[in-house]
Amino acid sequence: MSQAKKVLKMFPVWQMEEEEQWLSRMAQQGWQLTGCLPVIPVYIFEEQKSHSAVFKIDLQPELRKKDRGEYKQVFADSGWEFIIKRGDRYYFQGEGTELMSQDIYTDKPSKLERYKKQTTLLSMLAFIFCLNGVVHFLGEKPPFNFMKYIDGLGLLITLYGLTKLKLKMRGIARQQK
Amino acid sequence: MAKYKKIESFLPLTHTTYYILLALISPAHGYGIMQEVKAITHGEIALGPGTLYGALSKLTKQGLITKLEEFATNRRKYYTLTPLGRQVVKAEYERIKSLVENSSELIQGLEGEDE
Numbered sequence: 001m002s003q004a005k006k007v008l009k010m011f012p013v014w015q016m017e018e019e020e021q022w023l024s025r026m027a028q029q030g031w032q033l034t035g036c037l038p039v040i041p042v043y044i045f046e047e048q049k050s051h052s053a054v055f056k057i058d059l060q061p062e063l064r065k066k067d068r069g070e071y072k073q074v075f076a077d078s079g080w081e082f083i084i085k086r087g088d089r090y091y092f093q094g095e096g097t098e099l100m101s102q103d104i105y106t107d108k109p110s111k112l113e114r115y116k117k118q119t120t121l122l123s124m125l126a127f128i129f130c131l132n133g134v135v136h137f138l139g140e141k142p143p144f145n146f147m148k149y150i151d152g153l154g155l156l157i158t159l160y161g162l163t164k165l166k167l168k169m170r171g172i173a174r175q176q177k
Numbered sequence: 178m179a180k181y182k183k184i185e186s187f188l189p190l191t192h193t194t195y196y197i198l199l200a201l202i203s204p205a206h207g208y209g210i211m212q213e214v215k216a217i218t219h220g221e222i223a224l225g226p227g228t229l230y231g232a233l234s235k236l237t238k239q240g241l242i243t244k245l246e247e248f249a250t251n252r253r254k255y256y257t258l259t260p261l262g263r264q265v266v267k268a269e270y271e272r273i274k275s276l277v278e279n280s281s282e283l284i285q286g287l288e289g290e291d292e
Contacts, residue, residue: 104227
């Protein structure tokens, strides 16, 4: 029986590349991603022979259930194996030198589109924090008068993330291709 | 909705969109499109699956291509151009052609200067 372990680790939506790289490092160390837990950010790994693999995470908030088979097939035809789905994120794994240097997004408009999706999600979150902040500020009653600080902190973090995404998008816009 | 949109409103197309539409002059599935685009561009453009799938759903929504449900083999779905898609790809070809034709004389003069 191969060993399995669960790892709790949080990657915000603006750190998708970092998450991909972390999963690749885990595979190199002999831990293959095989599953996840719902809602909480816990990854399940199984011990395997150390191997080099690339991971790609694709955000698909609008993908309908009936289109999922076709979607995964398009990736499989390019050599990317579907591993898990976590919320709106689909995790794919590729092996071999050819895939190492390739990306699942190959032109500028679609690369930018990818970040726009993340920006939309974060903006919605920022809006919710704003709204909550106002509600909590106006209706503060002990023992809940600390709530507005939590909203403020949430808003700060989401704004930080939005700035990060903006910078990444600018980087892509400046690229040659 | 898409039916009433003007053909010109879709132009200019991105490289990727233009080649995908060309590849769909006859019906093809995702993998077939990748192969066809590679062939048309002599290996220059290898479409990534994220880019391809994103383009297919967007173009379907815009009404430029349509999914042929009856041709579906297992999970691979076939697509083809709609009449609107045909008009758009032709209009884009004409647009690029006139750009090249209108500028070719001037560009030739430019090349002469460089020598």
